[in-house]
Amino acid sequence: MSGDNPIPKPAAERPDPDVSAAGCAPCEGGSDFIREAIREDLRTGRYDHVHTRFPPEPNGYLHIGHAKSICLNFGIAQDFGGKCNLRFDDTNPTKEDVEYVESIQEDIRWLGFDWEDRCFYASDYFEQLYQWAEELIRKGRAYVCDLTPDQVREYRGTLTEPGRESPYRNRSPEENLDLFRRMRAGEFPDGSRTLRAKIDMAHPNVNMRDPVMYRILRARHHRTGDKWCIYPTYDWAHGQSDSLEGITHSICTLEFEIHRPLYEWFIQALGIYAPRQIEFARLNLTYTVMSKRRLLQLVQEGLVRGWDDPRMPTICGLRRRGYTPEAIREFCRRIGVAKYDGVIDISLLEHCLREDLNRRAPRVLAVLRPLRVVIDNYPEEQVEQLDAVNNPEDPGMGVRQIPFSKVLYIEQDDFRETPPPKYYRLSPGREVRLRWGYFIRCTHVLKDPQTGEVLEVHCTYDPATRGGNAPDGRKVKATIHWVSAQHALPVEVRLYDHLFTKPDPDDVAEGADWRANLNPQSLEVVSPAFVEPSLQDAPVGSRYQFERLGYFSVDPDSAPGRLVFNRTVSLKDAWAKIAKQQGQDA
RNA sequence: UACCCGGUGGUGUAACGGUAACACAAGGGACUUUGGCUCCCUAAUUCCAGGUUCGAAUCCUGGCCGGGUAGCCA
Numbered sequence: 001m002s003g004d005n006p007i008p009k010p011a012a013e014r015p016d017p018d019v020s021a022a023g024c025a026p027c028e029g030g031s032d033f034i035r036e037a038i039r040e041d042l043r044t045g046r047y048d049h050v051h052t053r054f055p056p057e058p059n060g061y062l063h064i065g066h067a068k069s070i071c072l073n074f075g076i077a078q079d080f081g082g083k084c085n086l087r088f089d090d091t092n093p094t095k096e097d098v099e100y101v102e103s104i105q106e107d108i109r110w111l112g113f114d115w116e117d118r119c120f121y122a123s124d125y126f127e128q129l130y131q132w133a134e135e136l137i138r139k140g141r142a143y144v145c146d147l148t149p150d151q152v153r154e155y156r157g158t159l160t161e162p163g164r165e166s167p168y169r170n171r172s173p174e175e176n177l178d179l180f181r182r183m184r185a186g187e188f189p190d191g192s193r194t195l196r197a198k199i200d201m202a203h204p205n206v207n208m209r210d211p212v213m214y215r216i217l218r219a220r221h222h223r224t225g226d227k228w229c230i231y232p233t234y235d236w237a238h239g240q241s242d243s244l245e246g247i248t249h250s251i252c253t254l255e256f257e258i259h260r261p262l263y264e265w266f267i268q269a270l271g272i273y274a275p276r277q278i279e280f281a282r283l284n285l286t287y288t289v290m291s292k293r294r295l296l297q298l299v300q301e302g303l304v305r306g307w308d309d310p311r312m313p314t315i316c317g318l319r320r321r322g323y324t325p326e327a328i329r330e331f332c333r334r335i336g337v338a339k340y341d342g343v344i345d346i347s348l349l350e351h352c353l354r355e356d357l358n359r360r361a362p363r364v365l366a367v368l369r370p371l372r373v374v375i376d377n378y379p380e381e382q383v384e385q386l387d388a389v390n391n392p393e394d395p396g397m398g399v400r401q402i403p404f405s406k407v408l409y410i411e412q413d414d415f416r417e418t419p420p421p422k423y424y425r426l427s428p429g430r431e432v433r434l435r436w437g438y439f440i441r442c443t444h445v446l447k448d449p450q451t452g453e454v455l456e457v458h459c460t461y462d463p464a465t466r467g468g469n470a471p472d473g474r475k476v477k478a479t480i481h482w483v484s485a486q487h488a489l490p491v492e493v494r495l496y497d498h499l500f501t502k503p504d505p506d507d508v509a510e511g512a513d514w515r516a517n518l519n520p521q522s523l524e525v526v527s528p529a530f531v532e533p534s535l536q537d538a539p540v541g542s543r544y545q546f547e548r549l550g551y552f553s554v555d556p557d558s559a560p561g562r563l564v565f566n567r568t569v570s571l572k573d574a575w576a577k578i579a580k581q582q583g584q585d586a
Numbered sequence: 587u588a589c590c591c592g593g594u595g596g597u598g599u600a601a602c603g604g605u606a607a608c609a610c611a612a613g614g615g616a617c618u619u620u621g622g623c624u625c626c627c628u629a630a631u632u633c634c635a636g637g638u639u640c641g642a643a644u645c646c647u648g649g650c651c652g653g654g655u656a657g658c659c660a
Binding site: 056156162213214254339363574 | 591602621652657659
């Protein structure tokens with residue numbers, strides 16, 4: 001940019017930015033430092049198109065942090081009229097498995113992205129990588145080293161002291177070539193030799209101190225089988241794979257920043273096409289752990305029920321919980337992209353979810369903790385079908401009918417024998433509205449003579465208020481939900497809370513580890529809960545708002561006649577706040 | 587202790603040398619057949635010190651603080 005005019009023009013007078021750059025479209029994902037860098041590259045002609053890639057290692061399930069990267073890489077491709085490849089970074093057969101490549105593909109598709117016919121594997125390039133390695137050997141830029149792993153570490157030096165050169169560093173290209181070919185041929189035991197780039201053992205960046213390019217490893221690879229007993233390291237494979245695929249912008253997380261000089265060194269030593277690596281901060285979320293290692297630990301130690309446990313931040317966990325791809329994408333859009341390594345408040349994720357579900361989830365009535373209500377003046381055998389609006393946010397979603405009868409269940413929380421201040425639900429003498437039903441007034445209660453617990457609430461109803469409006473115009477302070485006892489469906493409901501009790505799971509006492517902060521109440525099973533009969537055939541995965549309670553989705557554990565619901569997220573609850581301020585347990 | 591990167595309300599992100607803004611969270615209010623939604627309002631921000639400039643969150647220097655890096659992991 002040439003800042004020739006010190007006073008900026010108002011936006012309306014400014015020429016449209018970037019329209020001249022080839023393939024540059026408006027940025028739906030907003031703008032961030034990466035998109036700016038790309039625009040600059042297009043403007044200066046460093047690249048004339050945009051091609052990104054999402055490069056997971058198939059050694060675990062994708063999580064919400066990957067979603068950030070997926071939205072970034074595919075989103076940038078969309079914004080700039082380019083393409084985004086899926087590439088599995090499968091250079092370590094000891095950790096990888098087809099189970100993961102399949103789940104990763106499923107999750108990316110579910111999130112709404114498409115790599116078309118461009119699903120690649122680093123292992124596709126093993127032969128090319130091998131040939132390039134020989135080329136570097138011939139150029140005297142790589143050598144076979146016989147140091148043991150311990151010795152390599154020792155020779156590398158430390159962060160503050162330079163390393164020492166390997167005694168094998170100055171072998172001739174001929175000898176190196178011979179040794180390297182024999183490495184490939186399987187003449188040497190695992191770990192006995194490596195191929196290393198010949199760079200600088202005194203380099204202040206330890207990644208440049210003759211990094212390992214190949215190790216000997218007899219492990220069956222999920223794609224190449226037993227063809228190879230030497231495998232390239234990340235550093236040797238990644239940049240060359242990017243180059244081969246014609247990637248323009250290789251976007252990765254901050255911890256690879258210090259690898260960039262090496263990334264560029266290999267490309268330059270080979271004299272091949274050069275992509276540009278740009279790093280951004282990975283996602284951190286409050287009340288959540290995100291590292292693959294920890295997620296794996298949660299699963300393996302049985303701390304959760306599996307990778308798709310609805311409490312997990314994995315994509316499959318969120319999906320099972322009832323999250324929508326739209327909510328996750330919107331979240332990723334709103335958090336932005338930067339190099340500052342911060343922590344996102346999980347309430348932003350929950351906000352995006354509610355915003356989406358509010359718009360699309362049909363409403364139903366369900367009672368989690370039933371309290372029996374008897375309408376004393378309602379005819380014994382009578383059943384009425386009442387009209388209920390499916391979604392006040394969207395009249396197009398229509399109306400359904402729900403049965404009403406003499407005996408109902410309401411929520412225990414919606415009745416208080418002695419109401420606290422500002423409580424305006426049902427209590428003796430008070431009148432409330434039953435959603436889509438009648439006004440009812442509490443006359444008296446039946447209690448357990450031993451415990452004093454309220455067993456049954458007796459009410460009278462006003463027949464003139466059918467549907468919920470009083471002809472005389474009188475108002476009630478509260479509308480509560482209910483189900484007809486004889487028509488309600490018993491179901492299981494699983495209520496979830498944050499997996500950790502602290503915003504930062506690492507915030508633990510001396511000697512304890514993050515597991516000490518696991519929330520023992522992160523899962524609460526309510527069974528039976530009661531839902532209105534219209535839910536009878538609700539399909540797995542379908543989402544509903546249980547009015548006044550939250551959003552719920554049907555769990556795959558459901559069987560015919562035995563529905564299981566996950567609470568995806570609760571509704572915001574102003575009363576809970578008031579009650580909390582009053583020092584009650586709400 | 588070496589090198590790299592970063593630091594803007596509680597949290598995250600904008601502002602591209604010209605009045606520090608948006609969202610979430612928080613607090614208050616209006617509305618309401620969901621104490622939901624929606625709407626309105628309030629409080630709250632440039633790490634510090636110098637320098638350049640008419641003017642600095644932005645450029646420069648120094649400091650402070652935070653993160654990353656010493657796998658034959660990625």
